[in-house]
Amino acid sequence: MKTIPKEFKRAPYLQTLIKRENDLALYELTQENRISGYEVHKIRIQKARSGKFNGVVVNFEEKERLANSNEFGSFAWSYASKEEALKHFLK
Numbered sequence: 705m706k707t708i709p710k711e712f713k714r715a716p717y718l719q720t721l722i723k724r725e726n727d728l729a730l731y732e733l734t735q736e737n738r739i740s741g742y743e744v745h746k747i748r749i750q751k752a753r754s755g756k757f758n759g760v761v762v763n764f765e766e767k768e769r770l771a772n773s774n775e776f777g778s779f780a781w782s783y784a785s786k787e788e789a790l791k792h793f794l795k
Contacts, residue, residue, distance in 0.1 A: 706767035708747055719743070723793065729770070730793050732786075742789035745770045745780045 708729055710721045716735050723730040727747045733740045752766040771780035783789040 705749075706765055708745075708768045708770055723790075725793075728793055730789055742783045742786055743780055744783070744789055744792045748779065 708721070708724075712719055717733040717740060718735070719731040719733055721729055722732045724747075729745045729747055731743045731745065733743060747768050747770065750764075750767050750769045752764060754761055754763045756762070771778070776782065781789075781792055783792065
């Protein structure tokens with residue numbers, strides 16, 4: 705199974721995984737080498753599936769997934785400080 709990334713870019717931030725326990729992930733957001741905030745994500749599993757695109761069958765493996773921007777408040781939360789993010793992460 706493909707796991708969540710340790711680091712990825714979601715404009716304009718570089719997001720770096722700093723803590724993971726079970727189905728929770730804590731990312732630090734930086735912009736121009738300055739910390740901009742933190743995000744806590746509930747990791748979910750996306751089942752393997754296939755689809756047909758322009759007549760070609762494409763297979764997608766099972767993978768862990770993070771929340772998209774529409775899922776914040778339900779599966780992800782943003783915090784200005786590491787302490788606030790850790791409170792949510794540890795509860």
